[in-house]
Amino acid sequence: MKTNPARRALIAIAAIAAIALSACTEGPAGLFASIASETPTNTNMTKAIKNSSQSFVVRLGSTSTYYAGIGTLWKKADTDNRWTQADTSGVSSSTIFAGSAAVIGPDMYVAFFDSATGNGLGVWSYNGTIWSHVDPGFPAAGRDLRTLLVANGKLFAVTANTRTLTTEIADYSIHHLLGTTFEDTLIDSNPTISEQPTSMAFSGGLYWFTAGDLILNGATETSFTAIGTEPPSGSAYSGVSANGADIYISSRTGYLYHYNAGWLTAGPFNDSKGKAYSLSTPTYIAGSNVLVVGTNRIPTSSTPTVDGYLEFDMTQPFATMTPTVDHGIISNANNFDTSLTGRSVSATPLIDLGGGDFKLFALTNNYGLWSNTYDSAEAAWQLWVRE
């Protein structure tokens, strides 16, 4: 029988139409609706840092200026539209990297590194006008500067032993700034420990540190001890923050811990495939009663899964709390989908702008610097935008 081309075509049309009318698969979001409700996140973006990674953001209140370590030191005053490179000629005439920073009162302290060799150059303070080398003899020979930490208005520096062979065992020291010099801080009566301190907070008259599988605390800057009773099965701590008498600690294995006269554990927090997130230092935002925790790619050897940040409504019981699905406390589902979803967020520093206003930053790996401002006049977060 000879096939009629018209009939064949009509059958094809009918088949396609039948598929089209029956194959609508329900997803969690309307694709077109999602695009239709997008709000611009790139309006005031600085293109030069669009795909950057950042090591810190601080605000020097005396000059109303933000500073960020994006390789070199960058700055943005409240009156500026864009981020620009800060003038560090008072530190060195060559290119130098800003690895970490802290603000205490009217001064910003920055740890600088040689851009060519990666060697630590030391710590400089900046009052908005003049750079001053802090304790030029620090770190001592045989020690490398790793990071600066701050809490309770006190500046601490972490150093490691200089190693030329990868087989050499690393040890780490904490030093505190006393006047104009860095003094050693003893840890369990020793000048060094085997784990690197990465984060610190101050609560209840105690300094708290996370250092790998250790949690340290102490009442004075001169000596700390590894705490005797850690959270059950606690390990691989990544960061600590405080809110009043409450201590919050995160881990690289997806757990959050809370301490207030006793430990509570929440998690592990996993992605949809059951793989645990590596959590960044938690940020507690008291006014919004929310805990924000970045998911990051550290350690790179195990390539942890990432999805921006987790947001917890802290009116939930801690031990059974779950992250919000729509990120709706400081953002919303669409804003999250158009900003940090699927990205590695290494830190979420919160900066108090005074008058009830706050700016929360999200430091990312190769996805630029993001911020979200809480406007007390509107009593609302203004959503994530790209810096």
Place this chain on the structure above:
Amino acid sequence: MRSFPLTVFIAALALGGQAFGQDQSMSLASSTYSSFERGDGILSLSLGTTVPLGWYNPDASAFEKANSKPGFAFALSYEGFLNQYWAIAGDLAGGFMGSINDRRLFVAPLSVRAVRVFPLGAFTIAPTAGLGLAISALGEYKHIDPLFKAGSSVLWRASNDMSYAANIYANVIPQIFSDSTLTRVGFFMEATLSVAYHL
């Protein structure tokens, strides 16, 4: 929800069938030279741009701005002639567009179209309309929806074997969700240039 498109589809089949029947009798009555004849085919590769025009929100009975930028469009099409005036065409097509926040929307409109040709010397005007399905992807989200396509091509016959064409099509894609707040009808315009081989 699906009864209306089905009704439209059945009506289109009925009208299309009538049209094909009429044109077959016309071609039998014609004995003059024609540009195309039954059994001819045109295979064309098209490249150009796809422009998101906007979204209709049936829940709010309002049009919403596109919030996205023109992107890149491509298509591989085949037209099979039923007679000297009518052809049936099929498209494998795709288009990439960026949202205002640089999210990438991919839409693949796959369609079957009825084509009416009007030869004018070396040129041929070919208005067309059809149905199909559109596969959309935005990040990890994907959806398959019905597609209505209409437009026209202008072909310039460069040789016996080859033509160049300019095409402009409108794609209407109703993306329907059980949560009606997520339902939108997407309107897209494709403007492409083709190189077409006559088989």
